[in-house]
Amino acid sequence: MRLVVARCSVDYTGRLTAHLPLAPRLLIVKADGSVLVHSDGGSYKPLNWMSPPCTLRTTTRSAEEAARDESSDWIEQWDVTHDKSGDRLRVRLHEVLEDSAHELGSDPGLVKDGVEAHLQALLAQNIETLGEGWTLVRREYATAIGPVDILARDAAGQSVAVEIKRRGEIDGVEQLTRYLELLNRDPLLSPVRGIFAAQVIKPQAKVLAADRGITCVTLDYDALRGIDDAEARLF
Known part of the structure; x- marks a missing residue:
């Protein structure tokens, strides 16, 4: 440099x-x-x-x-x-x-707290956060167009594809829509419904998700880590 x-x-x-x-x-x-x-x-x-x-x-x-x-x-x-x-x-x-x-060499990159990989790992470990009786099938479920963050089954046994973002925007909903179209072609999984999960979800993304039949879930990162006890809050 x-x-x-x-x-x-x-x-x-x-x-x-x-x-x-x-x-x-x-x-x-x-x-x-x-x-x-x-x-x-x-x-x-x-x-x-x-x-x-x-x-x-x-x-x-x-x-x-x-x-x-x-x-x-x-x-x-x-x-x-x-x-x-x-x-x-x-x-x-x-x-x-x-x-x-100055020769700076290779940079190790910025390490953030609460990035998508951490959220994915925490949600997979606490899959019942999404509902009682839920079970994890696997993380990074491979498809022809890329891995689905989490594939799970709800209490009724239905397949659920979960896409996780730090900030939920329209492009994330579009990405999940493409995954759902592909997964629903698999007779062993179909019908597959979708959940779009993020720490913050923009209003436009919520509108698009509702139109596509996708459920939006706001993730509490601190609660998932066991740091923030919601029941102990005054507000």
Whole structure:
């Protein structure tokens, strides 16, 4: 990763046009080829950027060349072109305050508490959370289009496919719908009904699920872990 602090101007051309006037900024060139332009305030998001796949070409000017063109005093120009769309990010550096490179190596990734894998494991261990007399068939039940998070049977013995998300949105309901269409072709499982389970389910997802005959269940992650005793709450 290359980190450059410089007084620079930035122009983006392509599907939209944007201009950042001359000011001190942080420029980041990552190993995957992406280039990001940051300020020292506003938010964690870059002011402008180019995502990979892209190509970075640099042009430097000598003092003599700069003297001949008094209209601009830039010393280095970055032209970043997206390989597919042709969009271009042009950064002109007028003064470099800091320039360093660092080898970060492979990142182990962010480990979150309460992600879908944890929710799936907890719900499988506590399948009767969905109803008394329920039994687990298996986690990650394989289908031709991907694994169903949980396949279970309710107290009446009917097959139930459970799709688990941290945040329940429309695309999750669509995913479960495709699983149900496939599972209901299997005479050993049919009829299979669906449950869409998440910590938070958006209203649009609830409406679509109801239209598809899918039951929505809101999961209490702390209660599943045995940390939060709902009966001991004052509110």
